[in-house]
Amino acid sequence: MDHRLFLAARALVLADLEARRAATPEVVSALEDAVASRQWWAEQWPEGEVYVAGLVAQDVQDALFEEVGRWPLCLSCGADAPEHPLYIHPDLGGPDPVWVCEESGTAVAELGRLSSPGRAAPTA
Numbered sequence: 001m002d003h004r005l006f007l008a009a010r011a012l013v014l015a016d017l018e019a020r021r022a023a024t025p026e027v028v029s030a031l032e033d034a035v036a037s038r039q040w041w042a043e044q045w046p047e048g049e050v051y052v053a054g055l056v057a058q059d060v061q062d063a064l065f066e067e068v069g070r071w072p073l074c075l076s077c078g079a080d081a082p083e084h085p086l087y088i089h090p091d092l093g094g095p096d097p098v099w100v101c102e103e104s105g106t107a108v109a110e111l112g113r114l115s116s117p118g119r120a121a122p123t124a
């Protein structure tokens with residue numbers, strides 16, 4: 001098992017937590033737990049490697065929902081839309097996990113590339 005895979009998964013999810021200023025010590029420790037348990041999981045099933053990063057993101061999302069609330073929130077739908085979170089697609093966690101807004105059906109960002117609130121939205 002290549003442990004760089006887990007370092008990479010940790011880095012991607014941490015980047016998204018930091019983008020939304022959610023990386024508190026408690027949350028980072030939930031991330032460490034998620035990485036450790038998915039490491040165990042992937043050791044049992046090496047073909048599962050491509051799903052690891054997305055699954056870690058989903059684990060952290062679940063942990064945050066219990067502790068702090070929804071993460072990450074969709075910032076793409078505008079201020080009129082009710083608050084709603086993004087979800088990892090594909091549901092299985094990979095390959096190539098992206099954050100998707102299920103309200104609008106759009107892929108918002110690759111895992112690890114969420115934007116921070118306040119930054120000007122791209123004008124297209």
Ligand SMILES: [Zn+2]
Pocket residue numbers: 074075076077084101102103104
């Ligand atoms: Zn949305």
